[in-house]
Amino acid sequence: MKPTTIPQRLAADSFHIDEGESHITIDQELCRSTGTAKALIAVCAAGVYQERDGQLVADYAGCLECGSCFAVAAPGAIQWHYPRGGFGVNYRQG
Secondary structure (H helix, E strand, C coil): CCCCCHHHHHHCCEEECCCCCCCEEECHHHHHHHCHHHHHHHHCCCCCEEEECCEEEECHHHCCCCCHHHHHCCCCCEEECCCCCCCEEECCCC
């Protein structure tokens, strides 16, 4: 069996997007003042966090729910919780 790459494995996953509620909320001022924005951009394996027009934005629809962002963020800089039941990532690689 030929080994698969990480992008190939991630492409097999599916996402059930909760259009009504993001599971990530950002405190822009706290992220900016603590340097959390740069840490979030660097640590996120899914590339969810980006800076646009001086603001940190989160494309929560592609979140892998690993919690890395919550681990590196300054206390209170982001509010993160798992998506509501039935939403979020569905891993398909066994």
